[in-house]
Amino acid sequence: MEVDKLKKYFSFFIKHNTYLLFVLYCAISVLFIRLQGEDTLNALRSGSIEISAFFSEKVTGIGEFFRMHDENERLMKINATLVSKVISLESAFNDAANRKKILADTTISASKYIMAKVVGRKFSDRENMLLIDAGRNQGIRPNMTVLTPEGLVGRITYVSAHYSKVLPLIHNDFKVIVTSNTTNTMGILSWSGGREDIAQLEHIPISSPVKINELMSTSDFSTFSTPGIPVGRVISLKPDKLFYDAQVKLAVDFSTLTHVLVAPLRIEPEKIQVLQPTAGTKNDEMQ
């Protein structure tokens, strides 16, 4: 009898095992629902976050790999925009700084001078040329002296309405009479190519008391330049037969020249006229 009963129960379980399994699963689920706020589930949750984050990272990585090309293009565009902004800001900042520096220089009465920006340059080892953004309309005239607070830059050779060409000190055709500030030794400064920061000083007699490191400035004898503009310092003196073979380290750094001042015209026609017969070349006329 008992065996029959047991068989009956057993067959019931066999017959309805799916239902019983379903009830069991539901019971476990309900248990989990009841335990929702418990520590065991909290531990499970924190573990699941770790696992989920691990897989998510991998899946995101795969997605990122396929989006890399677009992302690179986007970054390149952003980069280009930022670079252009930085360049523009730096340029504006430098302009302002240079302007301020020139205006702050007390040795130059800036009100009489015309300030200009160097907008073009042609540099080579023989011939150099500068272009500034001030022309006839701004009061620039040929043969005006171009300078910076550091020293002489050159002179104006050609003027258009808004631009002017500057024959810089570092040009083969440029010559200027200079004088020493301490010993009053005079010479003719010229540039014969090569390094842009070194010029030659000619016609300094062996007997002159010139010394190394003497500051040379434009002389009163110059036909175009205002006197007293620094030109450079003597860095080498080699005695020749009659004259020194001297070299001058120029005061102006032409490689970083951005702003210049144009001095008022100081042409003395009578003086030029007197000098005319002795001058050999056109360029010698303006020293």
Next chain:
Amino acid sequence: MTRNIPTLIILFCIVLLVQVFGLSYLRVFNVTPDAVTIFIALTGVTLSQRASTTFGFAAGIVLGIFSENTGMLIGWMMLSKTVEGFIAGFFNIPENSHSTTKQKNRRIYMAIIGSGIASGAIMSAVYDPMGFSPIIRIAVLGLLKTLLTVILAFLANLVFLKKSLLD
């Protein structure tokens, strides 16, 4: 569908991974199609109610762990998936049946719809991702999810399930 248990388990794991990390990107009104429902429906139709209920229960655990609420709804997820598997089992086609592919497909879609709605109704009772009233939640979570799942099943059937059903 294969009756090899290890193959089924591997397939089950792949489907779970696809569901958790792949299909979550296919959202419509914050609802995603459910590849696990398709798998459970397939096991219910082609294997047995017991198999689909067990797979449903297991899927509930995994999906509960990886759900957006990270474990908050694990119990409810287990319950809904177990019910899903249990309901899918009612659409079982016996092994020795001479049903056509069309009939099998129809059964699968019916299993997906039936189990999907039941599962959605359970989840909508507790899960409120969009702040809707319960009726709208059932419509959104249950019906929209079922609709998306049916579309996914249809597309999957076109690609590769047809062949496995005929096996």
